[in-house]
Each structure stands twice: as structure tokens, then as C-alpha cells.
Amino acid sequence: MAHSDTVTRILDSAESLFAERGFAETSLRSITAQAEVNLAAVNYHFGSKKSLIQAVFARFFTPFYQMVEASLDMHEKRHPEVILTVEEILRFVSRSISKVSEGDRRRLAIFMRLLGLAYNQGQGHLRKFLQNEYRAVSGRVMDLIAKATPELKDEERFWRIHFMLGAAAFTLSNMEHLRAIFEHDFDTQCTEEDVVAMLMPFLGAGVRAQSGL
Amino acid sequence: MAHSDTVTRILDSAESLFAERGFAETSLRSITAQAEVNLAAVNYHFGSKKSLIQAVFARFFTPFYQMVEASLDMHEKRHPEVILTVEEILRFVSRSISKVSEGDRRRLAIFMRLLGLAYNQGQGHLRKFLQNEYRAVSGRVMDLIAKATPELKDEERFWRIHFMLGAAAFTLSNMEHLRAIFEHDFDTQCTEEDVVAMLMPFLGAGVRAQSGL
């Protein structure tokens, strides 16, 4: 698929509208209206709404995962045999998200909101798509976390990784709403970076907690 | 609204279908078909789909919050001045959920899945509904958590409470899916109670982590 201007405009609009309202609640008509392209262009370029959703994801995740791969490669080359802590691993991941968002504050929020939606809306095809496309990289991150937490049984580590994923996806995908509540309650500003900085030690401590079994 | 058999049947079907597929993806036709009642009965009894969603929530949350109130009252009467730990507070809440689900394993899963959906789907009206209806009880729980974590700044506690909420809502609302992955990966059974037992120390340790600011 050649990346015509129309394709990019559709992806941009779809990305922001999906993040704002969810998948089912966003119509192709609203996407094409915002993108100022013809309604039929979506099906012409992407084939279906489902494929458009996957294309929006691929545009985010492919460079993100490449960035994670690349920075892990570089680190391992420079410091072979060094075992990373969970916080360091999380920092690799979060720095890759930041880099891929290219400084665009909005894209970072969109990224996580989409991830949260993928799990919470009836989009089984998306979960499968993500799992298949990016199995290699997520497997590598899992292995690193396993090395960082040798004291955990595999079973308990599995769940704790998903607890982390949940806390992150929920927080970041509801970021705008939560920040609005926060600023109302405390009358103080609070950036996304602040929240991520607070999230890291929470996740790290949770993962290292004494076993609950 | 008199609780006729029809009303109960609609609520039962709506509850399980919403939890299974989400709100937007569940049509009134599928609800009334499963409930074996007339399509028009939903609008007759509830007025609109929106109000049906809120009624489904109210049926869950009202007894749940009453249960939390009652058990906190009882505990404070028996042990006044005792400061609860975060884990103890969480156990009060989770035991109330269990009691309200009346031993019905499915209802516990549905409960959390609905809560997750309320945050993640475009249901702003639901969040507001929940916040307004149940402000009293959630405020009381917040205060208890504040007493349990006097070392935290209010701002950081706010975020950590939402990290906990996120981890819990995400995990429990995707429980069925996550358990399927787990059983595939490890070839072992795993009950909801097991997962909740593992979640508690994760959340407790996260909340008590050293400050990230």
C-alpha cells in the first residue's frame, strides 16, 4: 500500500478518534470527515474497518518494538552479562514509547489508550494480531523480567507481569480523565511524565513483593 | 419500578452480555432474545438502553457498597482506634464483593468486568453515575487508605490508589482471557481466588513503595 497523503490523513484521524472514543463508537464517517477525504477511501485503501484498526496499531507498534529491540541490543553489546532490574527494563520500554511518539505529547497518550482499548473492547482480533506480530520482542522482555526476578515462581511472575500491564494500561489510557480529577482535587498541574515517574516504583515494588501464595 | 419477572430476566441477561462483549457491542435485541422477553419491554421498564446500563450497575453496586459500609461499621465498633493496613482494607472490599456475588463465581467476574468497561468504554455517563451515587463510601475507603499510608504525600497517594484500581480492574475484567493464556502456558488450573490472593501483596507492596518523586 503506497503511503499517499490520503492514507496518512486517514490513519491520523482514526488514531486520535479511536483513542478519544473507542473503536465501536467511532464511525468511518467521522474519521473521513475529520480527515477531509471521501468515505469510500477507507475501504479502498484498507479494505475494511477492522483492517484500518490493525493498520493504526501497526503504525504505532512496529517502530516501537524496533526501538525496544535496538536499545536492548545496544545495551547488551555494551554491558554483556549485566542483569537489568525491573525498573531498568521498564525504563527501556517507556523511553522507546517516548522516542516513537517523537516528542508529540498527544501521541504518547494515544498509544496507551489504544493499548488499553485493545484489551478492554470486544476486539479479540486485535489481541491476536498484536500477539502474533510482536511475539519475538515481548518474549525477550519477558525473559529479561524473569532474570530480574529469579526468586519468583514462573506462575506468580506471569500474573505480576499482567498486574503491571494492567496498572499501566489503565492509568495511561485514562490519563486525561484522571489528570482532570487530580487537578480538580489538588488544584495543581501534573504532567504525564510525572505520572510515569510515580508509576515505575509502584510497579517495581509490586513485582518484588513477598509471595502471596 | 416493580421488580416483575421480566425486569429481573432483562437485568440478568444484560449483565452477562455486557460483561461478555461490552456495552456498545451488545444490542437490546440480543438481550431480550436471551431473556426471552419482548424487545419493547426494555424501553417499557427502563426507558432507554443508557438507563438499563445504569440499572445493571445499581443492582451490583448498591448492595456491594452497603456491605462495605456495614463491615467497616462493625469493625470500627469492635476495634475503635485500630488503624487498618492497606491489605486489610483491600480484604474488606474483596470480601464484600464475594458476599454480594452470593457464591456465584460468574457474578464476581462480571462485577469487575463491568467496572473495567465503565472506565474504558465511552460511557462518561456511567463514571459520573457511579461517582455521584457512591461518593460517600468511596470517600470513607480513601480516608482509611490515607490513614494506612501516612508517609505518602496526598498527591502521590491519589495516583497509587488509581494504579491499584487499574491493576485490579484490568486483571479481573480480563480474568477469563488471562486464565486461558495461563492454563495454555503452564498447563495448570488457576482459580479467581488464587489470582486475587496474588494481587493483594502486589498492590500492598506497590502502595508502600518508596516515593518516585
Added chain:
DNA sequence: TGTACATCAGTGAACGCGCGTTCACTGATGTAC
């Protein structure tokens, strides 16, 4: 250089479908006199 054809991005209008909602209606039960 000129002509014929192919390819391709994009268009405008319509399609059929499933949706939430409405409405005139039924039939059972309760109430007043």
C-alpha cells in the same frame, strides 16, 4: 512524437442491515359505586 491502453487514487451515490425507539394495541387485574 503520437496514439492506445493499463493502472491507480479517489469519488458520489446507493445498498442492505441492524440498531434504539415508538406506538397503537391487548388482556389481565384492581377499584368504585
Added chain:
DNA sequence: TGTACATCAGTGAACGCGCGTTCACTGATGTAC
């Protein structure tokens, strides 16, 4: 006790609407000879 009326749960069929998708079409650009 009998009759007239009111209330209420529930029904069947239709309404209009917005949806994703389709299709015949246009007009620009590239390619072959």
C-alpha cells in the same frame, strides 16, 4: 354481586437513522509500440 372504568405489564410491527460496504465511474499518470 354486577358493571364500568382505570391501571398496568407486556406485545407486534413499524419507524427513521446511521452504519460499513459496494459499485460504476472519473481523471490523472505511466507504459508500449
